[in-house]
Amino acid sequence: MARVLLFGRLADIAGWRERDVAAGTLSELRATLAALDPDLAEALSGPSVQVAVDKALLRGEATLSATSEVAFLPPMSGG
């Protein structure tokens, strides 16, 4: 289980900005989201979308715990 956070246009595409998803790894989480919403999955897989687990940016795979927070960050606007 992980808490998923969507920001910017990703939340617009999904229609939600926060939800719990059952997944043990980042790739499982992506697969679960893809089954729920293919449009969102496509947007999340774009090269410009960064991923942060527990507020730290990372690339590639990650193991998730019950308390993990996974944030999908579209291109940042700046302040």
Add this chain to the structure above:
Amino acid sequence: MSVTLQAEPFDPGALLTAFAAGRAETGAIASFTGLARAEQGTTTTLELEAYPGFTDAAIAEMVAAAVGRFGLQDALVVHRIGPIAPGEAIVFVATAAAHRRAAFEACDHLMDWLKSRAPFWKKEVGPGGARWIEPTQQDRTDAARWDGDPK
């Protein structure tokens, strides 16, 4: 050093007065206030989204880097989040140093980095609908002025 993200409007003059108080060894304070523009009526609200705990940490890193690079005595960043009306202050930056050049340059540098690299998601809402904003080429060019040899 202080970084604050807040939904409530702020008074730039009051922030500057408080920042400048009680500084016997500071010779220079520079400040910048950014306001939300109406863009000739096309924007009625600016909506700024942050990731609490991530956005403020990223800005705190920028501030720490500026303090080290320019030898600042202190720095303050206050940034609005949530809906912001045209004419309202959206960002306030103040820098304190022994001498003016460091204060001016650090303030300029911090704003360039905030505009191009701070993790915010910004939406312009107007009569024609809403659109997400990304940094302009000018923002990127401004920020790139500070790359390369640290002074």
